[in-house]
Amino acid sequence: MASYKHILVGLDLSKESSQVLQKAADISGACGADLSLAHVIEPLTFAYGGDIPMDLSEVQEQLQNQAKDQLRKSADRLGIPAERQHVVLGQPATEIHRLAEEQEVDLIVIGSHGRHGLALLLGSTANGVLHGASCDVLAVRVHVNEQ
Structure with missing residues (x-):
């Protein structure tokens, strides 16, 4: 295994994110690497194309605050300091x-x-990150816990 020094974990903050975080923590522990967490929020104007005649900044701020809180909870469990917790606005990849x-x-x-199929053709965040990254990328297969 390559000896990594700094690992960035891109999380969507879904229930399945814990699987991704655990795999990254395992690799970090084996390599002695620093771990940083990132969650990217697409601006609401991207989703709605400016077609909604209202100010979405308050809603956007609430989304960011919720994401920061969730990311902080994940980081706290692994002892990841605040300076390595990133919630940013933009296009995820x-x-x-x-x-x-x-x-x-x-x-x-x-x-x-x-x-598979159409979803794969349209591309995903994982695919976008893989193509264009200047370092190694590990895509962790997540399993949805169906009840």
Whole structure:
């Protein structure tokens, strides 16, 4: 296994994120690498294309605060300091690439749902991160816990 020094974990903060985080923590422990966490929120204006005639900044701020709180809880369980917890606005793959370069990351760990067919053709965050990263990328297959 390569000896990584700094691992960036891209989390979507879903229930399955814990699987991705655990795999990254295992690798970090084996290598003695620093672990950083990132969650990227797409601006609401991206989703709605500016078609909604209202100010979405308050809703966007609430989403960011909730994400920061969730990310902090995950980070606290692993002892990851605040300076290595990142909640950013933007396009997920682009922002993860930017953070990886800024933080001098040598491994990005992300979750993959293993989609097929049309979803695969349209692309996913995992696919976007893989293509264009300047370091190694590990896509962790997540399993949805169906009840």
